[in-house]
Every structure is written in C-alpha cells, then in structure tokens.
Amino acid sequence: MVGVPEPSWTVVMPVKRLGVAKSRLRGALTGVPHEELALALAADTVRAALSCPAVGRLLVVTDDPRVSATVTAAGAGVAADPGAGLNAAFRHGAAAAGPRAAVAGVTADLPALRPAELAAALRAAEGVRGFVSDAPGAGTVLLAAPAGVPLAPRFGPGSAGAHAASGALPLAGDWPSLRRDVDTGDDLAAAARLGVGPRTGALLAAAGVPLRYGAGMQGTVATYDASTRSGMLLLDDGTELAFPARAFDASGLRLLRLGQRVRVERDAAGEVVRVTLPTMA
Numbered sequence: 613m614v615g616v617p618e619p620s621w622t623v624v625m626p627v628k629r630l631g632v633a634k635s636r637l638r639g640a641l642t643g644v645p646h647e648e649l650a651l652a653l654a655a656d657t658v659r660a661a662l663s664c665p666a667v668g669r670l671l672v673v674t675d676d677p678r679v680s681a682t683v684t685a686a687g688a689g690v691a692a693d694p695g696a697g698l699n700a701a702f703r704h705g706a707a708a709a710g711p712r713a714a715v716a717g718v719t720a721d722l723p724a725l726r727p728a729e730l731a732a733a734l735r736a737a738e739g740v741r742g743f744v745s746d747a748p749g750a751g752t753v754l755l756a757a758p759a760g761v762p763l764a765p766r767f768g769p770g771s772a773g774a775h776a777a778s779g780a781l782p783l784a785g786d787w788p789s790l791r792r793d794v795d796t797g798d799d800l801a802a803a804a805r806l807g808v809g810p811r812t813g814a815l816l817a818a819a820g821v822p823l824r825y826g827a828g829m830q831g832t833v834a835t836y837d838a839s840t841r842s843g844m845l846l847l848d849d850g851t852e853l854a855f856p857a858r859a860f861d862a863s864g865l866r867l868l869r870l871g872q873r874v875r876v877e878r879d880a881a882g883e884v885v886r887v888t889l890p891t892m893a
C-alpha cells in the first residue's frame with residue numbers, strides 16, 4: 613500500500629500493584645474481588661492501546677506479576693516499577709523507550725478506550741508536548757512529548773493544571789472514551805454507558821450491571837469463510853473482531869460480502885452473538 617506511514621508512538625502505561633490499586637473503587641462491584649476489577653481495567657486499556665495503529669510499542673510499568681503476565685500475553689512490554697510513585701513510573705518508562713521515541717504516557721484506567729480516539733489524540737499531539745484532560749477536567753489521561761523532549765510528568769491531583777503550568781498544550785478533541793478514567797463507582801457506570809472492553813464487561817455482567825453492549829456498533833466484513841460461516845469484522849473504532857458461525861446463523865442472512873457494512877451485537881463477555889445488516893436493527 614502506498615501512503616505516508618503514521619508516526620509510531622511508544623505508549624507508557626503504569627499499573628500499580630493490584631492489591632493497592634484503584635482503592636476508591638474497592639467494593640464497587642458486589643461479589644467481584646477487587647484485584648480482578650483492577651486487572652480488568654488495565655487489561656482492557658492495554659488491549660485498546662495495542663489495537664491503535666499509531667502505537668508502535670506499549671510499555672507497561674509495573675511490579676505486579678499478574679499484570680505483567682496479562683499484558684505480556686497481549687503483546688505489551690514490561691518495565692519494572694522503580695517504586696517511587698506514579699510520576700517516577702512514567703519517567704522510568706519514558707527513559708526505557710529511548711531518546712528517539714515519541715512518548716505518550718497514558719493512565720491504565722480507561723476501560724472504554726476506543727483505539728480510533730487514541731489515534732486522533734496522538735495525531736493532535738504530533739510535534740508538541742501536550743496533554744488530554746480527563747472528563748471532569750482536573751486530571752490527566754494522556755501526556756505526550758516528541759522525541760528528544762522530556763515527558764516531565766506531573767500526574768496526581770490537579771494534574772491538568774500542573775501540566776498546563778509546565779507549558780504542555782491542552783489538546784482539544786471529542787474523545788469521550790479516552791477522557792473516561794475510572795476512579796469511582798460512578799465513573800465505572802459512566803464507562804459502562806460508553807461501552808467497556810471485554811474483561812471489564814464480563815465483571816460488570818457478573819455483578820448484574822446492565823450494559824450497553826454493541827449499541828450502534830458497526831463495522832465492515834474483513835473476511836468471511838462460507839464453509840465455516842465465520843470470519844473477521846473491522847469495527848469503526850479500528851479494532852478487529854472475530855465472529856463465530858452462530859453469530860452468522862443468528863443473522864438470518866444467506867451470505868456476507870467482503871466490505872459489507874454490518875451492525876454487531878455482542879454479549880456481556882464481548883463475544884459477537886449476531887451480525888445483521890444495519891437496516892435490520
């Protein structure tokens with residue numbers, strides 16, 4: 613394919629030890645062990661970032677063995693947490709990225725993150741040291757710096773103001789899934805309304821929280837094998853999603869064409885249960 617290649621970012625994502633992470637969320641989901649929820653938030657954030665074409669490398673800074681195993685299996689690299697807090701973890705990851713890397717520090721509590729929104733924010737950050745504030749506005753979800761420019765992170769309470777005061781440019785854009793960090797039960801409910809990734813979704817479903825899975829989710833058929841009645845969808849948010857024979861069987865269709873536009877329904881675990889034509893909603 614001919615074209616200008618997208619610039620490749622190194623994303624640095626710190627994750628605290630699960631036993632002490634996300635303390636404001638403790639008890640938010642009845643019957644769900646806290647560490648499972650903390651892990652699911654990070655795993656879904658990592659999954660979305662790895663699906664973003666602008667992300668060349670994802671480095672998770674953590675000391676937690678379960679986090680390391682999960683994100684390594686997903687395709688991320690791991691750097692050891694220096695043990696001196698969040699900003700030290702960001703600095704350590706940025707240093708490990710090397711002097712020629714454009715680095716974006718991203719928090720690991722964005723379970724609704726859509727790869728296309730991350731890609732758009734990274735495009736806006738090209739060539740500048742810039743940050744994306746969280747939905748309430750006082751915090752930061754992303755801080756980016758071009759190669760050769762120190763990240764100089766100032767995450768923590770009031771970090772949006774601290775990043776602006778340090779000369780970073782506030783990046784403007786309609787990126788609700790990127791800005792939706794999850795610190796409290798209310799934040800988790802707001803993320804569920806946007807549509808969360810499969811691991812967080814499965815825990816929400818287990819706790820009986822109603823989900824808006826697949827509402828309005830659309831994409832195109834990337835592959836379809838008529839002999840197995842299964843294939844691959846390319847969703848509008850840039851992610852690929854496999855669909856099994858039963859999702860096709862539930863559609864009432866006789867065949868799918870490559871490139872055909874479809875509406876996708878998923879269950880609480882994120883599995884595709886039905887693929888229909890958009891007009892059949």
Ligand SMILES: Nc1nc2c(ncn2[C@@H]2O[C@H](COP(=O)(O)OP(=O)(O)OP(=O)(O)O)[C@@H](O)[C@H]2O)c(=O)[nH]1
Binds near residue numbers: 626627635719721
């Ligand atoms: N590696 C590493 N990650 C951290 C550290 N502190 C926070 N984080 C991560 O940074 C992100 C944003 O941090 P917070 O929203 O403050 O999360 P938290 O400290 O786990 O949550 P609370 O206990 O509720 O404040 C989350 O993904 C955390 O896992 C740290 O000391 N080391």
Ligand SMILES: C=C(OP(=O)(O)O)C(=O)O
Binds near residue numbers: 750767768771
């Ligand atoms: C660490 C931060 O997150 P939160 O406010 O989500 O704890 C921050 O916004 O810099």
